[in-house]
Amino acid sequence: MHPTTEGFHVLLFKDAGAIPNNPGLPLIWWQAALPPAPGPEAFEQLFARNGWTQSWRNGIFDYPHFHSTSHEVLGIARGSVRVRLGGATGTEVELQAGDAVAIPAGVGHQNLRASADLLVVGAYPSGAEVDLLRDAGADTQARDRIAAVPVPRSDPVEGEDGRLLRHWAAARN
Incomplete structure (x- = not known):
């Protein structure tokens, strides 16, 4: 199932100091990627089918953080959350x-x-090691690691021909 264009958002963020963001890859947001209240199993199966594994169930931390060694996908299985991206x-x-x-x-x-x-399902491209950082200034190698993270082989929602891959490939060229 592919969400409609109206429910597909591409957001690119500039370096915010402590939070480095990604200089080339935009965040992708699918509104209604699955029907409302899909349950956690639906997201776990969708992500796993598309090669995003190491899934977990929980929430989203209430402090600003990022990952320098992996991309991450979050599926909202239940409830709602206001996030700062x-x-x-x-x-x-x-x-x-x-x-x-x-x-x-x-x-x-x-x-x-x-x-x-609120119940969130998270996952990562297969084989990815995941860290959790709050301040890029405290880790001088964080930006180098971020730049070295490869584009995944599959879009976590839409699969091998998904729009995430097209947006990320274009950003890397």
Whole structure:
């Protein structure tokens, strides 16, 4: 199932200091990637089918953070959450059950407010080692690691011919 163009968003963030973001790869947000309240199994199966594994179930941390060694996909299985994407100078969005967000390495994300029933499923491209950082200034190699993270072989929502791959390949050329 491919979401409509109206429910597909591409967001690119500039370096925000402590949160480096990704200089070339945009964040991809699918509104209604799955039907509302799909349950965690639906996202786990979708992501795994498309090569994004190491899935987990939980929420989103309430402090700004990023990953320098891997991209991440988040699927909202239940509830809703207001998140800040891109660090202090980024964008606030409301994610609803059924939405998915592919977050490139380096892009900051933070839970600002969530419904009591929020359940998120996260996953990573196969084989990825995942770190969690809060300040790129404290890790002088973070930006180098972010730049070295490869584009995955498959879009976590739309598969091998997904729009994420087209946007990310274009950004890397």
